[in-house]
Amino acid sequence: MTITQLKYVLAVAENKNFTRAAEKTFVTQPTLSMQIQKLEEELDIQIFDRSKKPIELTSVGQKIVSQARNIVNESERMQDVVDQEKGFIGGEFKIGMIPTVMPTLLPMFLKNFTNKYPKVQLKIEELATEEIISKLNEGHLDAAIAATPLMQDKIKERTLYYEPFVGYVPQGHRLADKTKISSEDLDLDDLLLLEDGHCFRDGVINLCKSKHSFHNDSFQLQSGSFETLIKLSNEGLGMTLLPYLHTLELPESQNQKLRYFTEPSPAREVSLIYSKSELKMQIINALYDVIAGVIRGAIRFQDVKIISPLK
Template identity: 45%
Template sequence: MTLTQLEYIVSVDTYRHFATAAEHCHVTQPTLSMQIQKLEDELGILIFDRSKQPVVPTETGQVILAQAREVVQAARRIPELVKESKNEISGELRLGLIPTLAPYLLPYFIRSFIGKYPAVTVHVHELLTDQVIDKLKNGMLDVGIVVTPLPDSGLREFPLFYEPFMLYTSPAHPLYQRDRVTADDLLTDGLWLLSEGHCFRNQVMNLCGQPLRGAQPLRYETGSLETLMKIIDKQDGFTLIPYLATLDMPTERLTRVKPFVDPQPVREVSLVTHRSYLKKGLIDALQQEVLGHMPAELNRWEKGMVVSL
């Protein structure tokens, strides 16, 4: 059994395709397949069920793969320890952000981070929370910035800030006349929501506290808050948006933003890593950069009425 063989089976498990795994490992598919076959022969079991497409691990294979991932992670940690001992910040950083954070938070810190650490190549992926979790677990991401807490003990969370929810309404809607709103106001007819799978949608539903009524005559599935706001501008209704989305709004739009009464509902935004995460120096540097460049207005909110996923 070799470390290379373990890396190969982990890669196949990640991509569920031998050819893709071989490409990722920079070897030919026959080479990768032969090494995995040798490992299976040595262990006397099948790690993968090749009769299914995409390929899936066998029941015993799942146990072996879990241990193989830990071994591979531990081996990859060694060069990272050397970099940390030399205070080197370099290499690749694969970052995942959810769509309701990426366009509003990323511009505050990414340019400064890249300028401060020119030896780092940053790959940013805009993904749903479940996708960030999956990719952290299979090693395809180094770190995520998502809304927490998450129901997963295999991940580590490092809270960054608490961000309040704001209501965005059409001037034609009765809520436009309100200075502040309450959670009960969300039960008013006209609420637009993001499509299924977005944690922001789940938080809005939880904030309501009971089933919504008054479905819109138009059912529009979107993952874009900007799209919802533009529909509301031209049509009617209201939605919830994160506070960061209001900071660059033109004055005309700001009149349509209504804060909640105290205590204001907030969401907890955190850096998230795998429990045995690599690249600690890089991730620590990223955390400091985010904290050092996030809008000062966010400092006024503390953990209070956190709305769960």
């Protein structure tokens, strides 16, 4: 049994196809198949049910894959131990970011970080919070940036910043004449929301503290992007809420429609999160310092009230 064989098993389990798994691991399909077959013969079991399309794990195969993932992860951590001991800041680092943070935050820090730490190869994925938690626990991510608190026993949270919510109120709306708004002014029936699955949406609903469901007779609409929500709001279909960083690059015509909250302003907590057993702490600390340094100049709000993304 070798680490390479276990990596091939994990690749097939993830891709459910021998050809795609071979491409992902940069070997020929016959080589990959032969190595997995040798492992199955050594263990005297069948890991994959090859008669199914797509390929499925057998019951014992599921247990093998779980153990193989632990072994491969631990083997890769050997280099992390050496790097940490030497203080080396480099190598591959896989990071996930939620969709409502990535478009605004990533351009703010990425160039600074890569210039300062050129030996780090960042691999960045846009992922929903549930996917981030799963990938962190399985060792597929080294760290992530997400709205917190998440209340996960195995995950460490380091707060990067508190980002206020900002109202976007179109002309003619019942709140258009207000200079500032409060959470009591909000009504889910005329509030355009992100689609289900976004933690920012959950935070907005928690802010409204509404027990009732939507009952707008004309339409029910949820979108995957703030840009779409702004366009619909401009058409007079309702107001929406935006994260503060998203408002920084809006044109002047849209800035006039922004309404800030009375203090304490509702805000979300955004954190750098990682497994409590993570060893690449030299890269995590470097990433934290760069992001925190950049964000201090962008968000000056002090008096905020944190709205949890959890339902």
